[in-house]
Amino acid sequence: MKIIIFCVVSLLGISQYAFSALDPHTHHAANFTFVVESEKDGKEVQLVATFPSQDIFGFEHRPKTVQEKQAQRDGLKKLRAKLLGMFQFHSKLGCSGEISSLKVAYLTEKKKPKSKKHKHHHNHGHKSKKKIAEHSEVRCALIWQCQQAVHGSRLKLLVRSMYPVLKHLDLKVLSDHKAKIGKDTVIF
Numbered sequence: 001m002k003i004i005i006f007c008v009v010s011l012l013g014i015s016q017y018a019f020s021a022l023d024p025h026t027h028h029a030a031n032f033t034f035v036v037e038s039e040k041d042g043k044e045v046q047l048v049a050t051f052p053s054q055d056i057f058g059f060e061h062r063p064k065t066v067q068e069k070q071a072q073r074d075g076l077k078k079l080r081a082k083l084l085g086m087f088q089f090h091s092k093l094g095c096s097g098e099i100s101s102l103k104v105a106y107l108t109e110k111k112k113p114k115s116k117k118h119k120h121h122h123n124h125g126h127k128s129k130k131k132i133a134e135h136s137e138v139r140c141a142l143i144w145q146c147q148q149a150v151h152g153s154r155l156k157l158l159v160r161s162m163y164p165v166l167k168h169l170d171l172k173v174l175s176d177h178k179a180k181i182g183k184d185t186v187i188f
């Protein structure tokens with residue numbers, strides 16, 4: 001059973017990027033997928049997090065002007081500085097985390113005919129005459145090593161207090177223990 005679970009976790013870990021490149025993303029929503037490694041006795045937690053670029057540096061297209069390049073750099077720098085602080089593991093666990101990657105991923109989608117409804121709004125700077133709408137998101141990977149297994153412990157998320165513009169968090173936990181997901185908490 002453990003082997004099966006581990007394979008599923010690995011596949012999901014790899015395909016996460018592929019899937020999100022195909023799906024239209026949701027604005028003002030961040031996506032977090034936590035993986036509690038059963039092979040590491042629950043003492044290692046990995047996270048793949050995606051944030052809408054709009055909410056991190058103000059636009060989604062590739063930066064063209066000096067101002068846009070600066071805004072993107074500043075927004076990413078601020079996110080990098082705040083990122084680990086968004087996740088409060090119980091202090092008794094002795095978890096220490098690090099950011100293993102943080103980068104902007106650009107997604108393009110073909111515009112649908114006018115009659116069809118869009119899955120999300122386009123009123124944030126996409127030019128209506130363009131045939132291709134450019135979207136982007138900031139993708140981050142984090143990893144925590146803990147002294148004790150995280151099973152049964154509560155993780156507090158301070159994401160919304162740091163970025164109030166993020167109205168929705170989509171949380172998932174992949175683990176061989178049943179996790180409980182709250183609005184701004186995860187119990188592993």
Ligand SMILES: [Zn+2]
Nearest residue numbers: 060134135136
């Ligand atoms: Zn978009």
